[in-house]
Amino acid sequence: MRIRHSPDRTADQLTASWAGAAREADTDDALREPAKTGDRNSGGRLGRRKSGRSRRPGKRTGFRRFVSWRKALACVIVLCALVTGAFTVLYVAIDIPRANDLAKAQSNVFLYSDGSRLARTGEINRETVPLDRVPKDVRYAFVAAENKDFYSDSGISLTGTARGIVNTLTGQGTQGGSTITQQYVKNYYLSQEQTVTRKLKELVISLKVDRSNTKDDILAGYLNSSYYGRLAYGIQAAARAYYGKEVEDLTVEQGAYLAALLQAPSQYDWAIAAPEAKRLVQQRWGYVLDNMVGEGWLDKNERQRMRFPVPLAPQPGAGLSGQAGYLVDAARRELTASGISEQELAGGGWRITLNIEPDKQRALEQAVRSGDSNNNSDSGRQAPSGASAQDPNRQAGAVSVDPRTGRIVALYGGRDYMKHYLSNATRSDYQAGATFEPIAYAAVMEAKRQNQGESGLKQIRQTAADLGIAPDAGGFTAPRATELGLMGVSPLEMAGVYASLHHEGKKVTPSIVKSAQRGEERTSLPGAVGGQAIDPGTAELVISDLAFSPVRGIGRRGGVGPEVAGRTKQIVTAASGPTDDRKAEWYIGATPDLVTTVALFGEDAKTTKQVTLRHIGDGHAARIWNLYTEQALGRQSSAVPEPDYGSGSGDEVADSGQ
Secondary structure, eight states: OOOOOOTTOOHHHHHHHHHHHHHHHHHHHHHHSOOOTTOTTTTSTTTOOBTTBOOOTTOOOGGGGTOOHHHHHHHHHHHHHHHHHHHHHHHHHOOOOOOOGGGGOOOEEEEOTTSOEEEEEOOOEEOOOOGGGSOHHHHHHHHHHHOTTTTTSOSOOHHHHHHHHHHHHHTSOSOOOOOHHHHHHHHHTSOOOOOHHHHHHHHHHHHHHHHHSOHHHHHHHHHHHOBOSTTEESHHHHHHHHHSSOGGGOOHHHHHHHHHHTTOHHHHOTTTOOHHHHHHHHHHHHHHHHHHHHTTSSOHHHHHTOOOOOOOOOOOOTTOTTTHHHHHHHHHHHHHHTTOOHHHHHTOOOEEEESOOHHHHHHHHHHHHHHSOSOOGGGTOOOOTTOOSSOTTEEEEEEEEOTTTOBEEEEEOOSOTTTOOSOTTTOOOEEOGGGGHHHHHHHHHHHHHTTOOSOOHHHHHHHHHHHTOOTTOTTTTSTTHHHHTOSEEOHHHHHHHHHHHHTTTEEEOOBOEEEEEETTEEOOOOOSEEEESSOHHHHHHHHHHHEEBTTTBOOTTOOOOOOOSTTOBOOEEEEEEEOTTSSEEEEEEEOSSOEEEEEEEEBOTTTOOBOOOOSOOTTHHHHHHHHHHHHHHTOOOOOOOOOOGGGTOOOOOOOOBO
16 A cells, blocks of 8 residues: 655654554455454454444444543533632622621520420620730640641631531531631621531631731631630630639630530530530540640640649529529520531520420429428328438439420429539439339340340340430440449430330430521421331330339239220339439339439539438339329329339339329
């Protein structure tokens, strides 16, 4: 074959022409000569034939016909250009706004289920201070906690923002890994809403703020605009609320605690933190100090000598005395768990209606006051000589739930929120005692239904978690833990567990908030009744094991059914008894209408440490339950018989006429 070429062709073009000619010649030869049997190339590209036709060499098939690396590269370039262009438009269009309306924060109004007012909160405790009043070590503690690269970054974290946007779109939470600059912008200029639009604004404004402000200005704004819990905005208010001192007097240990606190103010407040939360905040406190050592801001030997600085007891705000503060605290916890940030909630303007029914709430408060006394005239027993009518070392907590809906209709957190900040209804630092036995029994039944043979610790722990006990509850690994009920639980958790048993094994998470709205914004709250926690048959067996009839006598294994003819008395299920160390006494009783948990805790009035319950007779918690149930259900109730602790049940009867 003759190849023509013009004299102005380059060497590369000439070489390509010769190569092309050679390929054509090979192809012609292959078409003229059929492949020989056994030829090594007979199965190759040139040797394949179909219907007398040959596929052109180098021709793409399938997906490769439409996509090449050149097209893919072009798409990436176009996409990058579009994103860059869109961001440029946003950067030009979005200006740094004026400060948000946090300074004009409104009150939050809390209402009972019938619309009557429970409390009004929202007084903002805030004082802005210049950065030079904040000790340098304390400043470094906040940087070490939130953004170690603060002094060198551009004010934004693209990966953190992208993660936050993905979490927002998929409903997986609000964590985003924002920089200190981004958090300051969110606190000072924007709202706390979790939307993609707000996050994009946050990104753009953070870039502009970083360019127009010094790092010290940004850090000062961040420290002064952050919410620390206890209604304290800004580091000066936080220093007073947690340590009773001015900000310039804070130690590095105290500064590290305040820095750790920002991650979850209510959860990490030492005065009300659950045992696991205390462990977590101490862990984060250590993380902050270790980061300071790593950055060269703290001497390693000095760090090793530091001890966790326990903060002072809080001073609750006005208007929250009595039970109001406990109810508001429980509502706040539930709302923050549903996705509303603590800073957004503290900003005010919310109208929050609770499931609490005023008549049942009054009945529970009255029952505790009447029953929490050593002078038990109803049983003919008198308090020991010298004992006061109300032992200062005894605390009571109670929760009453409608098992059909999961609504908390009454809650008792302590004698007075202004005097005892920690809610006895939600604390989980006391053992469950005999009330854990039905959970272990349910685990055994579940293991049998699943053909797993005997249930071990893992199965019991899983069943407990499925029914509503925190999976990280302490005490499970102790010897005879499940037999003696050594794990820590709260009255609220146990009310949920027994409500789940009474709701055919469906998971019931007691809910205190009926609705929450701010202006036209109405928060979507998760349902109180969820999916199947245990098999309905298992739940029925456990309930039958706990049931007894006031007519036919006491007996956890009586197996009697409800009797509703005329004015006969309804069936009751109950579990009760003191803990192994006698630092707590429980009574959990249920009718078809209410599941109510009553617990008494031994707590030293001065040191707040757990102590043995004294000057208290058996069945004390049961009497409170009986008094409440009688009033709450509006039926006649006879006296509670003596419990039989020797049988391991300690069950009493609340007789309710129908």
